[in-house]
Amino acid sequence: MKNSKLIQAASEFGSPLYIYDANKIKYQYNRLVKSFKSVKNLQLNYAVKALSNISILKYLIDLGSGIDAVSIQEVHLALKGGINPEKIIYTPNGVSMDEIKFASELGVKINIDNLSVLEDFGNSHPEIPICIRINPHIMAGGNSNISVGHIDSKFGISIHQIPHLKRIVENTKIRINGVHMHTGSDILDIDVFLRAAEILFETANHFKDLDFIDFGSGFKVPYYPGDSETNIEELGKKLSKRFNLFCKSYGKNLTLIFEPGKFLVSEAGKFICKVNSIKQTTSTVFAQVDSGFNHFLRPMMYGANHHIENISNPDDTERYYSIVGYICETDTFASNRKISTISIGDLLCFNNAGAYCHTMSSNYNSRYRPAEVLYINNQLKLIRKRENFDDLIRNQINIFNE
Numbered sequence: 293m294k295n296s297k298l299i300q301a302a303s304e305f306g307s308p309l310y311i312y313d314a315n316k317i318k319y320q321y322n323r324l325v326k327s328f329k330s331v332k333n334l335q336l337n338y339a340v341k342a343l344s345n346i347s348i349l350k351y352l353i354d355l356g357s358g359i360d361a362v363s364i365q366e367v368h369l370a371l372k373g374g375i376n377p378e379k380i381i382y383t384p385n386g387v388s389m390d391e392i393k394f395a396s397e398l399g400v401k402i403n404i405d406n407l408s409v410l411e412d413f414g415n416s417h418p419e420i421p422i423c424i425r426i427n428p429h430i431m432a433g434g435n436s437n438i439s440v441g442h443i444d445s446k447f448g449i450s451i452h453q454i455p456h457l458k459r460i461v462e463n464t465k466i467r468i469n470g471v472h473m474h475t476g477s478d479i480l481d482i483d484v485f486l487r488a489a490e491i492l493f494e495t496a497n498h499f500k501d502l503d504f505i506d507f508g509s510g511f512k513v514p515y516y517p518g519d520s521e522t523n524i525e526e527l528g529k530k531l532s533k534r535f536n537l538f539c540k541s542y543g544k545n546l547t548l549i550f551e552p553g554k555f556l557v558s559e560a561g562k563f564i565c566k567v568n569s570i571k572q573t574t575s576t577v578f579a580q581v582d583s584g585f586n587h588f589l590r591p592m593m594y595g596a597n598h599h600i601e602n603i604s605n606p607d608d609t610e611r612y613y614s615i616v617g618y619i620c621e622t623d624t625f626a627s628n629r630k631i632s633t634i635s636i637g638d639l640l641c642f643n644n645a646g647a648y649c650h651t652m653s654s655n656y657n658s659r660y661r662p663a664e665v666l667y668i669n670n671q672l673k674l675i676r677k678r679e680n681f682d683d684l685i686r687n688q689i690n691i692f693n694e
Protein backbone atom coordinates (compact mmCIF):
# COMPACT_ATOMS: atom_id res chain seq x y z
CA MET A 293 0.00 0.00 0.00
CA LYS A 294 1.42 3.42 -0.95
CA ASN A 295 2.05 6.11 1.68
CA SER A 296 -0.42 8.39 -0.13
CA LYS A 297 -3.18 5.79 0.42
CA LEU A 298 -2.33 5.50 4.13
CA ILE A 299 -2.39 9.30 4.50
CA GLN A 300 -5.72 9.43 2.67
CA ALA A 301 -7.11 6.75 5.02
CA ALA A 302 -5.98 8.72 8.10
CA SER A 303 -7.57 11.89 6.78
CA GLU A 304 -10.86 10.07 5.99
CA PHE A 305 -11.13 7.91 9.11
CA GLY A 306 -8.96 9.69 11.68
CA SER A 307 -6.03 8.57 13.80
CA PRO A 308 -5.01 6.18 15.28
CA LEU A 309 -6.12 3.73 12.62
CA TYR A 310 -5.61 0.13 11.55
CA ILE A 311 -5.52 -0.58 7.78
CA TYR A 312 -5.36 -4.04 6.18
CA ASP A 313 -4.44 -4.82 2.59
CA ALA A 314 -6.73 -7.56 1.21
CA ASN A 315 -4.33 -8.36 -1.64
CA LYS A 316 -1.51 -9.14 0.78
CA ILE A 317 -3.75 -11.52 2.75
CA LYS A 318 -4.72 -13.29 -0.48
CA TYR A 319 -1.08 -13.42 -1.60
CA GLN A 320 0.01 -15.10 1.65
CA TYR A 321 -2.91 -17.55 1.54
CA ASN A 322 -2.05 -18.59 -2.03
CA ARG A 323 1.66 -18.78 -1.20
CA LEU A 324 0.99 -21.34 1.51
CA VAL A 325 -1.37 -23.34 -0.71
CA LYS A 326 1.22 -23.35 -3.51
CA SER A 327 3.99 -24.49 -1.15
CA PHE A 328 1.94 -27.61 -0.29
CA LYS A 329 0.50 -28.22 -3.75
CA SER A 330 1.65 -31.85 -3.82
CA VAL A 331 -0.52 -32.71 -0.81
CA LYS A 332 -3.88 -34.02 -2.04
CA ASN A 333 -6.02 -32.78 0.86
CA LEU A 334 -4.80 -29.50 2.32
CA GLN A 335 -6.86 -27.34 4.68
CA LEU A 336 -5.76 -23.95 5.97
CA ASN A 337 -7.63 -22.95 9.11
CA TYR A 338 -7.17 -19.25 9.79
CA ALA A 339 -6.41 -18.58 13.49
CA VAL A 340 -9.13 -16.06 14.38
CA LYS A 341 -7.27 -14.83 17.44
CA ALA A 342 -4.78 -13.02 15.21
CA LEU A 343 -7.37 -10.62 13.75
CA SER A 344 -11.00 -11.31 14.39
CA ASN A 345 -12.83 -8.64 12.40
CA ILE A 346 -15.84 -10.24 10.71
CA SER A 347 -14.93 -8.77 7.27
CA ILE A 348 -11.47 -10.34 7.50
CA LEU A 349 -13.01 -13.68 8.47
CA LYS A 350 -15.48 -13.49 5.58
CA TYR A 351 -12.69 -12.58 3.15
CA LEU A 352 -10.61 -15.59 4.23
CA ILE A 353 -13.61 -17.93 4.29
CA ASP A 354 -14.38 -16.88 0.70
CA LEU A 355 -10.78 -17.71 -0.24
CA GLY A 356 -11.52 -21.26 0.99
CA SER A 357 -10.07 -21.02 4.47
CA GLY A 358 -11.33 -22.99 7.45
CA ILE A 359 -11.16 -21.56 10.96
CA ASP A 360 -9.11 -22.24 14.08
CA ALA A 361 -11.06 -21.00 17.10
CA VAL A 362 -9.91 -21.02 20.73
CA SER A 363 -13.09 -19.73 22.36
CA ILE A 364 -16.79 -20.23 21.85
CA GLN A 365 -17.01 -16.56 20.92
CA GLU A 366 -14.55 -17.10 18.06
CA VAL A 367 -16.69 -20.06 16.94
CA HIS A 368 -19.75 -17.78 16.87
CA LEU A 369 -17.86 -15.10 14.94
CA ALA A 370 -16.77 -17.64 12.33
CA LEU A 371 -20.32 -18.99 12.00
CA LYS A 372 -21.52 -15.42 11.53
CA GLY A 373 -18.97 -15.18 8.72
CA GLY A 374 -20.97 -17.92 6.99
CA ILE A 375 -18.66 -20.89 7.35
CA ASN A 376 -19.78 -24.51 7.49
CA PRO A 377 -19.20 -25.62 11.13
CA GLU A 378 -17.29 -28.70 9.93
CA LYS A 379 -14.57 -26.33 8.70
CA ILE A 380 -14.01 -24.98 12.20
CA ILE A 381 -11.67 -26.62 14.67
CA TYR A 382 -12.15 -25.53 18.25
CA THR A 383 -8.98 -25.80 20.37
CA PRO A 384 -9.77 -24.77 23.94
CA ASN A 385 -7.38 -24.79 26.88
CA GLY A 386 -8.68 -24.65 30.42
CA VAL A 387 -12.30 -23.87 29.50
CA SER A 388 -15.39 -25.33 31.18
CA MET A 389 -16.89 -28.65 30.06
CA ASP A 390 -20.10 -26.74 29.29
CA GLU A 391 -18.27 -24.67 26.70
CA ILE A 392 -16.81 -27.79 25.04
CA LYS A 393 -20.24 -29.46 24.93
CA PHE A 394 -21.82 -26.33 23.52
CA ALA A 395 -19.20 -26.19 20.75
CA SER A 396 -19.78 -29.85 19.92
CA GLU A 397 -23.53 -29.20 19.63
CA LEU A 398 -22.72 -26.54 17.03
CA GLY A 399 -21.07 -29.23 14.90
CA VAL A 400 -17.48 -27.97 14.98
CA LYS A 401 -14.45 -30.22 15.27
CA ILE A 402 -13.23 -30.52 18.85
CA ASN A 403 -9.57 -30.58 19.82
CA ILE A 404 -8.85 -31.67 23.41
CA ASP A 405 -5.53 -31.24 25.20
CA ASN A 406 -6.21 -32.72 28.63
CA LEU A 407 -6.68 -36.40 29.54
CA SER A 408 -9.26 -35.89 32.28
CA VAL A 409 -11.34 -33.67 29.97
CA LEU A 410 -11.06 -36.33 27.25
CA GLU A 411 -12.25 -39.01 29.68
CA ASP A 412 -15.21 -36.93 30.91
CA PHE A 413 -16.20 -35.91 27.38
CA GLY A 414 -15.75 -39.46 26.09
CA ASN A 415 -17.96 -40.86 28.84
CA SER A 416 -20.81 -38.48 28.08
CA HIS A 417 -20.40 -38.15 24.27
CA PRO A 418 -18.72 -41.30 22.90
CA GLU A 419 -20.41 -40.67 19.54
CA ILE A 420 -18.51 -37.42 18.86
CA PRO A 421 -15.05 -37.88 17.33
CA ILE A 422 -12.23 -35.95 18.95
CA CYS A 423 -8.91 -34.55 17.82
CA ILE A 424 -6.14 -34.64 20.41
CA ARG A 425 -3.56 -31.93 20.92
CA ILE A 426 -0.16 -33.43 21.58
CA ASN A 427 2.68 -31.70 23.36
CA PRO A 428 5.78 -32.93 21.48
CA HIS A 429 8.13 -31.37 24.07
CA ILE A 430 9.93 -29.40 21.43
CA MET A 431 11.17 -25.94 22.36
CA ALA A 432 10.14 -23.59 19.60
CA GLY A 433 8.87 -20.03 19.31
CA GLY A 434 10.40 -16.60 19.43
CA ASN A 435 9.42 -15.56 22.96
CA SER A 436 8.72 -17.55 26.14
CA ASN A 437 5.09 -16.36 26.12
CA ILE A 438 4.48 -17.76 22.64
CA SER A 439 6.54 -20.93 22.99
CA VAL A 440 3.94 -23.52 23.90
CA GLY A 441 5.24 -26.99 23.00
CA HIS A 442 7.93 -27.41 25.65
CA ILE A 443 7.84 -29.58 28.78
CA ASP A 444 6.67 -26.82 31.14
CA SER A 445 3.88 -25.68 28.85
CA LYS A 446 0.24 -25.91 29.96
CA PHE A 447 -0.75 -26.93 26.43
CA GLY A 448 -1.24 -30.39 24.98
CA ILE A 449 -1.16 -33.99 26.12
CA SER A 450 2.39 -35.14 26.70
CA ILE A 451 3.75 -37.73 24.29
CA HIS A 452 4.72 -39.66 27.42
CA GLN A 453 1.03 -40.00 28.25
CA ILE A 454 0.15 -41.92 25.08
CA PRO A 455 -0.42 -45.22 26.98
CA HIS A 456 -2.91 -43.51 29.30
CA LEU A 457 -4.50 -41.72 26.33
CA LYS A 458 -4.99 -45.04 24.52
CA ARG A 459 -6.55 -46.59 27.62
CA ILE A 460 -9.08 -43.74 27.82
CA VAL A 461 -9.91 -44.17 24.13
CA GLU A 462 -10.44 -47.92 24.59
CA ASN A 463 -12.57 -47.46 27.70
CA THR A 464 -14.80 -44.69 26.38
CA LYS A 465 -14.96 -46.05 22.78
CA ILE A 466 -14.42 -42.53 21.52
CA ARG A 467 -13.02 -42.17 17.99
CA ILE A 468 -9.88 -40.10 17.57
CA ASN A 469 -10.27 -38.34 14.20
CA GLY A 470 -7.18 -36.13 14.26
CA VAL A 471 -3.89 -35.40 15.96
CA HIS A 472 -2.70 -31.84 16.46
CA MET A 473 0.28 -29.86 17.67
CA HIS A 474 1.14 -26.18 17.91
CA THR A 475 4.62 -25.69 19.25
CA GLY A 476 4.76 -21.90 19.27
CA SER A 477 5.02 -18.83 17.13
CA ASP A 478 8.00 -17.47 15.21
CA ILE A 479 9.56 -20.80 14.25
CA LEU A 480 12.66 -20.33 12.13
CA ASP A 481 14.33 -23.70 12.18
CA ILE A 482 12.58 -25.99 9.72
CA ASP A 483 14.38 -29.01 11.11
CA VAL A 484 12.88 -28.35 14.55
CA PHE A 485 9.44 -28.22 12.94
CA LEU A 486 10.10 -31.45 11.07
CA ARG A 487 11.29 -33.14 14.27
CA ALA A 488 8.04 -32.20 15.97
CA ALA A 489 6.17 -33.45 12.88
CA GLU A 490 7.87 -36.85 13.24
CA ILE A 491 6.54 -37.07 16.80
CA LEU A 492 3.07 -36.30 15.48
CA PHE A 493 3.37 -39.04 12.83
CA GLU A 494 4.44 -41.50 15.52
CA THR A 495 1.42 -40.49 17.60
CA ALA A 496 -0.86 -40.78 14.56
CA ASN A 497 0.18 -44.40 14.11
CA HIS A 498 -1.47 -45.25 17.44
CA PHE A 499 -4.91 -44.33 16.04
CA LYS A 500 -6.27 -46.27 13.09
CA ASP A 501 -9.25 -44.13 12.12
CA LEU A 502 -7.85 -40.63 11.62
CA ASP A 503 -9.16 -38.09 9.11
CA PHE A 504 -6.51 -35.40 9.51
CA ILE A 505 -3.21 -34.30 11.01
CA ASP A 506 -3.06 -30.69 12.17
CA PHE A 507 0.43 -29.19 12.38
CA GLY A 508 -0.72 -25.93 14.00
CA SER A 509 1.28 -22.92 12.92
CA GLY A 510 4.07 -20.69 14.13
CA PHE A 511 5.44 -19.41 10.84
CA LYS A 512 7.70 -16.41 11.29
CA VAL A 513 7.23 -13.32 9.11
CA PRO A 514 9.73 -10.45 8.75
CA TYR A 515 9.04 -7.48 11.03
CA TYR A 516 11.65 -5.05 9.70
CA PRO A 517 13.95 -4.80 6.66
CA GLY A 518 16.45 -7.65 6.81
CA ASP A 519 14.50 -9.62 9.45
CA SER A 520 14.33 -13.41 9.10
CA GLU A 521 11.29 -15.46 8.12
CA THR A 522 10.23 -19.11 7.93
CA ASN A 523 11.13 -20.48 4.53
CA ILE A 524 7.62 -21.66 3.68
CA GLU A 525 8.58 -22.96 0.26
CA GLU A 526 11.31 -25.19 1.73
CA LEU A 527 9.02 -26.37 4.52
CA GLY A 528 6.35 -27.08 1.90
CA LYS A 529 8.71 -29.24 -0.13
CA LYS A 530 10.08 -31.23 2.82
CA LEU A 531 6.92 -31.68 4.86
CA SER A 532 4.70 -32.49 1.84
CA LYS A 533 7.05 -35.26 0.80
CA ARG A 534 7.13 -36.70 4.30
CA PHE A 535 3.36 -36.31 4.75
CA ASN A 536 2.61 -38.10 1.46
CA LEU A 537 4.90 -40.96 2.50
CA PHE A 538 3.17 -41.17 5.85
CA CYS A 539 -0.28 -41.33 4.20
CA LYS A 540 0.93 -44.21 2.04
CA SER A 541 2.11 -46.20 5.04
CA TYR A 542 -1.05 -45.27 7.00
CA GLY A 543 -3.19 -46.45 4.09
CA LYS A 544 -5.36 -43.34 3.76
CA ASN A 545 -5.12 -39.87 2.24
CA LEU A 546 -5.40 -37.81 5.39
CA THR A 547 -6.00 -34.06 5.34
CA LEU A 548 -3.03 -31.90 6.24
CA ILE A 549 -4.16 -28.92 8.30
CA PHE A 550 -2.32 -25.72 9.23
CA GLU A 551 -3.64 -22.94 11.45
CA PRO A 552 -1.82 -19.81 10.34
CA GLY A 553 -2.59 -16.48 11.97
CA LYS A 554 0.46 -14.27 11.73
CA PHE A 555 1.54 -15.63 8.33
CA LEU A 556 -1.76 -14.64 6.72
CA VAL A 557 -2.45 -11.23 8.22
CA SER A 558 0.59 -9.75 9.99
CA GLU A 559 2.25 -8.02 7.05
CA ALA A 560 -1.10 -6.97 5.56
CA GLY A 561 -1.69 -4.62 8.50
CA LYS A 562 -0.46 -1.06 9.13
CA PHE A 563 -1.08 1.01 12.22
CA ILE A 564 -1.17 4.78 11.70
CA CYS A 565 -0.85 7.26 14.53
CA LYS A 566 -0.16 10.96 14.77
CA VAL A 567 2.68 12.69 16.63
CA ASN A 568 1.31 14.81 19.49
CA SER A 569 4.58 16.12 20.86
CA ILE A 570 8.34 16.01 20.62
CA LYS A 571 10.16 15.99 23.94
CA GLN A 572 13.91 16.27 24.43
CA THR A 573 15.31 14.85 27.64
CA THR A 574 18.85 14.46 28.91
CA SER A 575 19.17 11.10 27.17
CA THR A 576 16.83 10.92 24.18
CA VAL A 577 14.28 12.57 21.94
CA PHE A 578 10.78 11.22 22.49
CA ALA A 579 8.17 11.37 19.75
CA GLN A 580 4.84 10.95 21.55
CA VAL A 581 1.92 9.68 19.52
CA ASP A 582 -1.86 9.71 19.95
CA SER A 583 -1.90 6.06 21.04
CA GLY A 584 -0.29 3.69 23.52
CA PHE A 585 0.04 0.05 24.53
CA ASN A 586 -3.72 0.05 24.95
CA HIS A 587 -3.91 0.03 21.14
CA PHE A 588 -0.68 -1.72 20.21
CA LEU A 589 0.64 -4.09 22.85
CA ARG A 590 3.22 -6.28 21.12
CA PRO A 591 6.35 -4.17 21.80
CA MET A 592 5.56 -4.06 25.53
CA MET A 593 4.21 -7.63 25.74
CA TYR A 594 6.78 -9.47 23.63
CA GLY A 595 9.55 -6.94 23.09
CA ALA A 596 8.46 -7.02 19.44
CA ASN A 597 10.33 -4.82 17.00
CA HIS A 598 7.83 -3.31 14.53
CA HIS A 599 9.36 -1.26 11.74
CA ILE A 600 8.16 2.37 12.02
CA GLU A 601 8.18 4.96 9.21
CA ASN A 602 7.38 8.64 9.13
CA ILE A 603 4.99 8.62 6.19
CA SER A 604 4.40 12.38 6.33
CA ASN A 605 8.09 13.12 5.81
CA PRO A 606 9.76 9.91 4.58
CA ASP A 607 12.89 11.23 2.85
CA ASP A 608 14.37 13.76 5.29
CA THR A 609 17.51 13.46 7.44
CA GLU A 610 17.25 10.43 9.71
CA ARG A 611 17.48 11.03 13.47
CA TYR A 612 17.27 8.81 16.55
CA TYR A 613 13.98 8.75 18.42
CA SER A 614 12.17 6.86 21.13
CA ILE A 615 8.59 6.40 20.00
CA VAL A 616 6.23 6.38 22.97
CA GLY A 617 2.52 6.66 23.68
CA TYR A 618 0.26 8.72 25.93
CA ILE A 619 -0.46 6.09 28.58
CA CYS A 620 0.25 6.85 32.26
CA GLU A 621 2.89 4.09 32.36
CA THR A 622 5.96 3.44 30.32
CA ASP A 623 4.63 2.51 26.90
CA THR A 624 7.52 2.40 24.55
CA PHE A 625 6.94 1.32 20.97
CA ALA A 626 10.58 1.68 19.94
CA SER A 627 13.81 2.95 21.50
CA ASN A 628 16.69 4.69 19.82
CA ARG A 629 15.14 4.16 16.39
CA LYS A 630 16.50 5.93 13.29
CA ILE A 631 13.55 7.61 11.56
CA SER A 632 13.23 10.43 9.03
CA THR A 633 12.95 13.77 10.93
CA ILE A 634 9.70 13.89 12.89
CA SER A 635 7.60 17.01 13.52
CA ILE A 636 4.40 17.48 15.51
CA GLY A 637 1.42 16.37 13.39
CA ASP A 638 3.38 13.84 11.32
CA LEU A 639 1.82 10.44 10.73
CA LEU A 640 3.87 7.41 11.78
CA CYS A 641 3.17 4.01 10.26
CA PHE A 642 3.87 0.80 12.23
CA ASN A 643 4.37 -2.27 10.04
CA ASN A 644 3.13 -5.82 10.75
CA ALA A 645 0.04 -4.51 12.48
CA GLY A 646 -2.30 -7.21 11.19
CA ALA A 647 -1.77 -10.00 13.73
CA TYR A 648 -2.26 -9.74 17.51
CA CYS A 649 -2.61 -5.97 17.40
CA HIS A 650 -6.21 -4.76 17.23
CA THR A 651 -7.36 -8.04 18.83
CA MET A 652 -5.16 -7.31 21.85
CA SER A 653 -6.27 -3.68 22.21
CA SER A 654 -8.13 -2.41 25.26
CA ASN A 655 -9.79 0.66 26.75
CA TYR A 656 -7.02 1.21 29.29
CA ASN A 657 -6.91 4.88 30.35
CA SER A 658 -10.51 4.99 29.06
CA ARG A 659 -9.34 5.51 25.50
CA TYR A 660 -11.43 4.40 22.54
CA ARG A 661 -10.26 1.45 20.46
CA PRO A 662 -9.24 2.53 16.93
CA ALA A 663 -11.21 2.08 13.73
CA GLU A 664 -10.24 -0.59 11.19
CA VAL A 665 -10.18 -0.20 7.40
CA LEU A 666 -9.83 -2.84 4.68
CA TYR A 667 -8.12 -1.74 1.46
CA ILE A 668 -9.79 -3.85 -1.20
CA ASN A 669 -10.33 -3.38 -4.96
CA ASN A 670 -8.52 -0.01 -4.71
CA GLN A 671 -11.06 1.20 -2.15
CA LEU A 672 -10.78 2.02 1.53
CA LYS A 673 -13.65 0.33 3.36
CA LEU A 674 -14.41 0.99 7.02
CA ILE A 675 -14.76 -2.43 8.73
CA ARG A 676 -14.91 -1.27 12.37
CA LYS A 677 -15.99 2.10 13.65
CA ARG A 678 -13.81 3.95 16.12
CA GLU A 679 -15.31 3.60 19.57
CA ASN A 680 -16.96 6.58 21.23
CA PHE A 681 -18.08 7.56 24.70
CA ASP A 682 -21.31 5.56 24.37
CA ASP A 683 -19.27 2.41 23.70
CA LEU A 684 -17.10 3.12 26.71
CA ILE A 685 -19.99 3.55 29.11
CA ARG A 686 -22.44 1.03 27.54
CA ASN A 687 -22.04 -1.81 30.04
CA GLN A 688 -21.30 0.27 33.10
CA ILE A 689 -23.93 0.83 35.75
CA ASN A 690 -23.94 3.91 37.92
CA ILE A 691 -25.75 2.55 40.97
CA PHE A 692 -25.80 5.98 42.64
CA ASN A 693 -27.84 7.69 39.96
CA GLU A 694 -30.79 5.29 39.73
Ligand SMILES: Cc1ncc(COP(=O)(O)O)c(C=O)c1O
Nearest residue numbers: 339474477509510551552553554
Ligand atom coordinates in the same frame (compact mmCIF):
# COMPACT_ATOMS: atom_id res chain seq x y z
C1 LIG B 1 -3.48 -23.46 18.73
C2 LIG B 1 -2.95 -22.35 17.89
N1 LIG B 1 -3.00 -22.49 16.54
C3 LIG B 1 -2.56 -21.49 15.74
C4 LIG B 1 -2.01 -20.31 16.24
C5 LIG B 1 -1.56 -19.24 15.28
O1 LIG B 1 -0.20 -19.03 15.36
P1 LIG B 1 0.53 -18.00 14.41
O2 LIG B 1 -0.14 -16.68 14.56
O3 LIG B 1 1.94 -17.98 14.85
O4 LIG B 1 0.37 -18.49 13.00
C6 LIG B 1 -1.92 -20.15 17.63
C7 LIG B 1 -1.33 -18.94 18.20
O5 LIG B 1 -1.22 -18.69 19.34
C8 LIG B 1 -2.40 -21.20 18.47
O6 LIG B 1 -2.36 -21.08 19.81
